[in-house]
Amino acid sequence: MITLPEKTVERLCKYRRVLYNTISAGKQHIFSHELANLLQITPVQVRRDIMLIGYSGTLRKGYDIKDLISLIGNILDTPEGQKAAIIGLGNLGSSILTYFNGKRAKLSIIAAFDIDPQKTNRVFGGVQCYPVDRLEEVIKAQGIRLAILTVPANQSPDIVEVLAMSGVKGIMxxxxxxLHVPDNIYLEEYDMVTSMEKVAYFIKQN
Amino acid sequence: MITLPEKTVERLCKYRRVLYNTISAGKQHIFSHELANLLQITPVQVRRDIMLIGYSGTLRKGYDIKDLISLIGNILDTPEGQKAAIIGLGNLGSSILTYFNGKRAKLSIIAAFDIDPQKTNRVFGGVQCYPVDRLEEVIKAQGIRLAILTVPANQSPDIVEVLAMSGVKGIMxxxxxxLHVPDNIYLEEYDMVTSMEKVAYFIKQN
DNA sequence: TTTTAATTGTGAAAATGATAACAATGTGAA
DNA sequence: TTCACATTGTTATCATTTTCACAATTAAAA
Structure with a gap:
């Protein structure tokens, strides 16, 4: 399968989410403009994304919701599910842990790490917290490939190095x-402060 | 002033952040390639962004750090500072509140809202928590123009309507x-689950 | 049955964003 | 002083993403 554009992947996640709601509401088919309305985007964009994943709707009936959900699942999920670790169980880290787990069936946080001995070797939100010096061991043993970094900024470079050695392939x-990561690791910068400042700028502009 | 490209604005925020560190370390000038290294981007991109904000460096000396910081400040900040409210003081909301405040001088969360009577009329992280039905009143009175939405998903549409009426111009x-927001409101979708799924997809691909 | 109209799928154009390439310039070395 | 070269500023090119425009099609109405 060819690699999809980044923006399309983001929208596929969102399509799936709203399609679950739609099917619970008893619908079986959906038009591109309906899906577009639910996400505040254009119908063309929906059709183009669906074209890119190689699915076809029925003219005048729209897209079969079940088919679409299952196709998006094939694209986004791995059959066994993907395992993630969260590194840094401070204020932000622990609320991300509880907020995230359970949200997606095929993607879950299964290990946590911290340096604080008060936190290590305990269970938070159903997830075991290990000391950071066991990062490599645990990540390798559990086959974790996605890491969520919520440590204080000055500690991140060292940790990235260990993560890379441990077989992690994606970092939030x-x-x-x-961060500076090797080419074979996919990095998503998720910096709230920058996003807030950006919003503030566009408020100022209007 | 012309409106800058979105991506440039994001980078300006990041430039400023690392420039503060650089100046604390005693440097007065910085080259485009140095700034680029700090952010893991290319020197051309740095030069182009700086060109777009109308600043000029000195050949063979680089950019004056203080000037650059202050120019970026003129662009991003408002003199009085911008005021934000956070709506929804659950797990995620409260950790965002404590995480964010203090990070930026000219941008701060000055009010919180929740429906839970256990939380309202108390102070969290130095910020007063009001009941949601006082949204419009408080936002207008305090001149808040930026809102951070951390409520359960089903409640958001109603709240957006109130926010729009209250004069909010940007929503995280x-x-x-x-969300469906009027044209004159800048919206930043900041959805962790989607970002995680995107990372998972690119892990799967490689 | 024929017509109408709604909807899909997609090539082409436009907009946005990143990179390449290089002329201009002035600093420091010789 | 002159020369070499590091660095900026910018134009042109390339890549990605979104939008436009419209042919093709077929379900439902007449």
Whole structure:
């Protein structure tokens, strides 16, 4: 399968989410403009994304919701599910942990790490917290490939190195420090402060 | 002043952040390639952004850090500072509140809202928590123009309507539901679950 | 049955964003 | 002083993403 554009992947996640709601509401088919309305985007964009994943709707009936959900699942999910670890169980880290787990069937946080001995070797939100010096061991043993970074900024570079060695292939970086990762690791910078400042700028502009 | 590209604005925020660190370390000038290294981007991009904000460096000396910081400040900040409210003081909401406040001088959360009577009329992280039915009143009175949405998804549409009426001009949406906002409101969708799924997809691909 | 109209699928154009390439310039070395 | 070269500023190019425009099709109405 060819790699889809990043923006299309983001929208596929959102399509799936609203399609679940739609099917619970008893619908079986949906038009591109309906799906577009639910997400505040254009119908063309919906059709183009669906074209890119190689699905076809029925003219005048729209897209079969079940088919679409299952196709998006094939694209986004792995059959066994993907395992993630969260590194840093401070205020932000622990609320992300509880907020996230259970939201997606095929993607879950199964290990946590912290340096604070008060936190390690305990269970938070159903997830075991290990000391950071066991990162490599645990990640390898559990086959974790996705890491969520919520440590204080100054600690992140060292941790990235260990993560890379441990076989992690994707990082969500919640720390405000831009990370340097090897080419084979996919990095998503998720910096709230920057996003807030951006919003503030566009408020100022209007 | 012309409106800058969205991506440039994001980078300006990041430039400023690392420039503060650099100046604390005693440097007075910085080259485009140095700034680029700190953010893991290319020197051309740095030069182009700086060109777009109308600043000029000195050949063979680089950019004056203080000037650059202050120019970026002129662009991003308002002199009085911008005021934000957070709506929904659950797990995620409260950790965002404590995480964010103090990070930026000219941008702060000055009011919180919740429906839970256990939380309202108390102070969290230095910020007063009001009942949601006082949204419009408080936002108008305090001149708040930026809202951070961390309520359960089903409640968000109603709240957006009130926010729009109250004069809010920008929304950071942490809820997983795509919002419908009027044209004159800038919306930043900040959905962690979607971002995680995107990372998972690119892990699967490689 | 024929017509109408709604909807899909997609090539082409436009907009946005990133990179390449290089002329201009002035600093420091010789 | 002159020369070499590091660095900026910017134009042109390339890549990605979104939108436009419209042919093709077929379900439902007449």
């Amino acid at each position: 970086n919640f720390t405000p420090k831009a | 949406n942490f809820t997983p539901k795509a």
